[in-house]
Amino acid sequence: MARLSLNAVSKSFGDKTVVDALSLTIEPGQFVALLGPSGCGKSTILRMLAGFETVSAGDIQHGDQCLSSTKFHLPTEERNFGMVFQSYALWPHMTVMENVGYPLKIQKVDRQNYQRRVQDALDIVQLNDFKDRLPSQLSGGQRQRVALARSLVTEPDVILFDEPLANLDRHLRESMEITFREFHRRTGATMVYVTHDQAEAMALADQIAVLKDGQLMQWSTPEDLYTRPNNEWVANFIGQGSILRCQSVSGNQLLTSTDVIGLLYDQTEHQGRMLVRPQHVDLSATSNMLQGTVRECIFRGERYDIFLVLENGDTLHAYHTEPLEIGETRQLSIQQAWTLEPSHDHDY
Template sequence: MARLILDGVEKSFHGAPVVKDLNLTIEPGEFVALLGPSGCGKSTILRMLAGFESVSEGQIIHGDECLSSMTCHVPTEERNFGMVFQSYALWPHMTVKENVAYPLKVQKTPMAERRKRVKEALEIVQLEEYADRLPAQLSGGQRQRVALARSLVTEPDVVLFDEPLANLDRHLRATMEETFRAFHKRTGATMVYVTHDQSEAMSLADKIAVLKKGQLVQWGTPQELYATPKNTWLANFIGRGSVLSVAAVAPQEYVNGAKLYELICQYSPEKTASSVLVRPQDIEFVSSHDAALEVRVYSCIFRGERYDIELTLNDGQRLLAYSDIPMTLENQHFVRLGQAWSLESES
């Protein structure tokens, strides 16, 4: 396996930029998610990696080979990349094993080798007993696993996923996430996974590239993006929490509880302010008002394992907290904030 590099990649359609100056280095065997809202360019990036689209600027390099640039473009069929589509894209008249074997048939792989690889691929996705069934006889999750096996059978260097769980219900999505994790562990293949679902990306990927309007906002591990988001937009997009206006503080810094309390108390709308992210698990309800903030309960929503409590500070700002017990609306409480992360201002 080899490193996959996107170097200054841009893509425009009819003069309108869709992807702008994208720089990413994906290490061999990494599971990478391209995450962002609809229209951010993530599927276009995947299509450029697959060879369905050429680049307008920059280059895509795999190992020592340039796959795409202004002067070269390696065809899709010569890239040895697997692709799993949102729509499954299975042949309805072919059995499971025939669908999986189809790429090998196109490559004119000898029959004995073809049978061996199909058997191994179906074993990995645990569909051996369904080999002779037609797609119409399978559930949505089983069809997605057939598409997964088909992408694996050619032993690709990179597997590309285009929102593969978007058509599945919530329970089946969770099951398929486990399948993808096991698939990655067993094959060790490099994977690039497009999704608009941040929880899906966080649970699956080693690294996440968060995109907005065709530009890379931040690139890092799920833990880094959750704990240290770059700006307010990303803080609201990744995970749950509250962005508070406080007295001025340097951006991209950890703020401990004592300092945070001071910054909130010193805040005035008339003065220069900063934004900080407070996650709900860092909020503690206390009985004493010492170094604590007075709040009122704005809403209380039961989530099964806990209650989501939305609080209102004295200056009107909202704060999301968790609680094991329900709370009465408009009741007064005191909370201490354990820590926060200061955000960059957005232009």
């Protein structure tokens, strides 16, 4: 396996730039998610990696080999990349075994290697007992595992996923996330996974590229994205939390409870922004207290989501083990917060 690099890659359709000077380095064996709202360019990036689209600027390298540039384009069939589509794309008249083995049939692989590789792929996705069934006889999750096995059977260098869980219900998506993690551990393949679902990306990926309007907002681990977002837009997009106005402060700093109190109490101006995650709000505090009025209380099973309005008018999201009355005034403290660079774009 080799490193996969996108170097200042852009893609335009007419006068519209869909991907804008994107640079990423994907190490061998990494599981990478391309995450962003609809229209952010993530599927176009995947299509350029697959060879379905050319680049308008920059280049894509796989190890020492150039896959795409403005002067060269390696055809899809010569890239040795596997692809798993949202729609599964299975042949309805073929059995599971025939669907999985179809790429090898096209490559005219000899019978012995054909049988071994198909069997290995079916074993990895745990579908050996279903190899003689037709797609119509399978559940959605089983069909997706057939598509996984088919992508693996050619022993690709990289596997590309185009929102593969989008058509599944919530329970099945959670089950398939486990399948994808096991699949990655067993194969060690480099994987690039497109999704608009942040929970899916956080659960699966080693590294996440957060995209907006064709531009890279942040390239980090799931933990870093959640605890240390680069800016206000990323903080709003990733996870649950509240962005509070405060005294002007430099971005990308971890604030203590005392810091938070000082910045919020100074009401001379509101140029600063801080991110507060709900688990860092203490509604039973007896020191370093703020005050908020309960606006909403929502039962979530294991907890209640509480939304309070602070004295400066900002809304604060907190968790609590018991329900609170709408309109109730509560004393609270914020245990920690993360400062943000203000964003002038509030189209979240």
